[in-house]
Amino acid sequence: MTEISRALMISPSLMAAKAKSMMHLGDLVNNSVSSRMKKTCGLLLLLFLIFLCVWLLFQPNTHHDAAEEIKEQINQDMQDLIRLISSLSDRIKAVEVKNEVVVKPSSPSAINNHLSPELQQAIEKWLSYHIKDAFMLDDKGSGRLMADKMADFALENQGARVIASRCSNTYRGSREFATLFGFTILTVTVSPRTVIQGRAPLLPGRCWSFPGAQGTFAITLSHPVRITHVTVDHLSRYNTPTGSINSAPKDFELYGMKDISEEGTLLGTFTYNKNGESTQTFQLPNPTDDLYHSVEMHVLSNWGQAEYTCLYRFRVHGKIAST
Known part of the structure; x- marks a missing residue:
């Protein structure tokens, strides 16, 4: 009985010691894991910074390429617009030539033939006053009261x-x-x-x-x-x-x-x-x-x-x- 009692009395202390050693071992493991996590996080942060630097280093070239593409597109649009304006100008000239052929302006003599002598005289008198008498043109062509x-x-x-x-x-x-x-x-x-x-x-x-x-x-x-x-x-x-x-x-x-x-x-x-x-x-x-x-x-x-x-x-x- 005495030995059994001693064994029973010793076991709690052994258990406590074992528990304490287990806790110490856990702390060592936790510290080891924490250290590894810190190293891993630091390594990941360093890789991110390296990636960011590389991205920033090549970013201007990307903008430059995009700007070049936009410039080329604008030049192409301008060329298309110039060709369109030239085409419209050619069409307008063709219409003007066609109108000149179809409708020829009447000569002053033809118009005067349709006016009565009295009306012709009145027009000539009006022009004589308003153009000859009222105004004179200087060497530069500007009109001023005579x-x-x-x-x-x-x-x-x-x-x-x-x-x-x-x-x-x-x-x-x-x-x-x-x-x-x-x-x-x-x-x-x-x-x-x-x-x-x-x-x-x-x-x-x-x-x-x-x-x-x-x-x-x-x-x-x-x-x-x-x-x-x-x-x-x-x-x-x-x-x-x-x-x-x-x-x-x-x-x-x-x-x-x-x-x-x-x-x-x-x-x-x-x-x-x-x-x-x-x-x-x-x-x-x-x-x-x-x-x-x-x-x-x-x-x-x-x-x-x-x-x-x-x-x-x-x-x-x-x-x-x-x-």
Whole structure:
């Protein structure tokens, strides 16, 4: 019994020792496994980094190849587009040639044969004024009003003066008003000087007017002139409230005077067209080498205004004696 008891008493201690040794062995195994896992993970991480570096190293070549492919595709599309445009251009030219063969434009003489003599004359007169008289082309081909390309010898600032004794009376309604804060403080009667002061732009009512449809306007020129043209400026019909300029002069005569005491020499008869340009220049029918110091404008009629006729601006063009 005693031995059995001892054996029983010894076995627990042996079991404890064995258990402790087993735990120590487990810790050694765990440590060994943990060390291997760490090494394995480190190796895998190193392989991943190597793979990433290799991928990044060859990545630019991939982009370059893709860019080259895109560039080649764009070039091919551009070539296709150029060929398409060329084909369309050839087709358009073929259609134009076909149309020229099928429909030939009529010659001016053929068109004129279908117009009445009166209509032909009206067209020629219109073209003569609007192209020849109203405009001149300079060396560069740009169009400009003829009056603006010639000196104005009827300009007051250059020495021209109104001959009041040979001008018609001023219409009683020909006035300008000076205002302050909306109140009229001064009323000034517009004199014939307004016609030669060269004000621009022309404003409605800023003109000299005389009673009725007939009157005279006379000035001394700034220089003795061989007169070649005269210009009449009037307010454009588009700038009037009614859309008409019935107070504009219609038919008028121009007389040249070498002295203000003489009657004057008739230089031409002209017609201001109310449906034409606001600035209209007229060439003397028979210009001479005579020098004139003064001119007188005889207005024979206007465009329907019975009470008065307005003159906005009058110009005289020509060459002075020294030239």
